[in-house]
Amino acid sequence: MARSAITTVVLTALTVTCLVGEVLAQPKLGPPEISIPPAPVAWQPPTLRGNALPINLPTALKLVNARTIDIAIASQRIQQANAQFDQAKYAWLPTITIGADYLRHDGRFQEAGGGIINPSRSSFMAGAGVNAIFTPSDAIFAPLATRQVVRSRLADRDTIEMNTMLTVAEAYFSVQQARGEYVGALTAVKHAEELVRRTEKLAEGLIAPVEAVRARTDLAIRKQAAFAAQERWDVASADLIRVLRLDPAALIDPVEPPHLRVTLIGRDETVDTLIPTGLRNRPELASQQALIEATLQRLRQEKIRPLIPSLVLKGSGTNPPASFSGGVFGGGNDALNRYGPRADVELQVYWELQGFGLVNRAKVHERRAEHQLAMLELFRLQDRIAAEVFQAHAQAKSAADRLTHAESGLKDAADSVDKNFQGLSQTRRAGDLIILMVRPQEVIAAVQSLSQAYSNYYGAVADYNRAQFRLYRALGYPAAYLAGNEAVCAPR
DSSP states (O other): OOOHHHHHHHHHHHHHHHHHHHHHOOOOOOOOOEEEEOOSSHHHHHHOOOOEEOOOOHHHHHHHHHHHHHHHHHHHHHHHHHHHHHHHHHSSSOOHHHHHHHHEEEEEOOTTTEEEOOEEEEEEEEEEEEEEOOOHHHHHHHHHHHHHHHHHHHHHHHHHHHHHHHHHHHHHHHHHHHHHHHHHHHHHHHHHHHHHHHHHHHHHTTTOOOHHHHHHHHHHHHHHHHHHHHHHHHHHHHHHHHHHHHOOTEEESSOOOOTTTOOOOOOOOOHHHHHHHHHHHOOOOOOHHHHHHHHHHHHHHHHHTTTEEEEEEESSSSSSSSSOEEEEEEEESSSEEEEEEEOEEEEEOOOOOTTTTTTHHHHHHHHHHHHHHHHHHHHHHHHHHHHHHHHHHHHHHHHHHHHHHHHHHHHHHHHHHHHHHHHHTOOOEETTEEESSSSSHHHHHHHHHHHHHHHHHHHHHHHHHHHHHHHHTTOOHHHHOOOOOOOOSSSS
């Protein structure tokens, strides 16, 4: 009794949560803030090669429902669940059979009194039958359970849409990051080439010959970094193309510059207010709540199965029975004759105790265990969602802080390279010696710092955007709202 009472209280709480969630699930969101701030350093798109495919973020998000396989699979699962619901809903209706039956017997036959005779006879019947087995437990509770499965599948599709939206966004920002790092690597290559040119022209009295070797070595390293960045761009592009099912031979060329910033959730939101929002909105919880209700209906179904009788309606005019209940019948010894109408209907009411009732009891225990497991899975899911909201909020906050420092660091690194090159052409006298204001190895260090600053900056921008989408998804806001919002199409 205690366990039953606890179950009732928990289910009541879940029902209230579900109803409240349906009211509050619609997010009160303003338009997403899509901004393209001034670049910290001059931005020049790289020269494209091969089959370039220009695409922007709004287009990629709108292709989520139209192109992805996962959502198509989820839609088919909804159709499957609806078909199963229809089967359960109409299972109590009678089955109609229409056809003909021919019987021929030759040889020995035992009469009802025990005597053996040796008749030869045949019969023919054409007609129809109405046959039904009405089990109240199945007719009442099976549709209720399968209806909840349909609700679960609908919520699962929303979950897949959110996950796919996040996958597309992360892949898109990975392309942006790789392209930005590639441009940064090319910029470092140009500076390294300029350093080699200047170093080789400097007089031997100003620098040691090893300085030119060091500059050429760094140039080779910069070129290797550019090739690696180009490879990352190709790989990230292929990943996004795979998700959106676009031309596999194309190279994604984002329309927006790589310093595009997307702010979906403001930084002033606290994690204490975000976690309840996620617990209200996440479709995974709605899906699991529906499954809990389905297991509860199946438990009730097994509890009343041995208590309420089943009703069987069948025809018995032919062998095997349950085929025809009425029609035209005729027969004879050597010829089929004497046709006339025939009707044979049998109605049964019976109780069924499977295995003296022990099997029924075992099925009740099985359904109760399924119900408890579904509830425990819900609790585990709530814990996971709360953790995801906390983690996404921390990532968004950290990425925003890193982005501020990375932007100023890139500006300083670019300014350092310019001033080091200026100092490379300036000399000063120290006694009888003329020395350079800046040595080539100092310029090399500045170029290396610039290359790292590019990676830090574009990595921070991409991490910021990815964290915003992760937080958006963790809060359970629908992907359709974001993909259909026209504000995304008009960056500010």
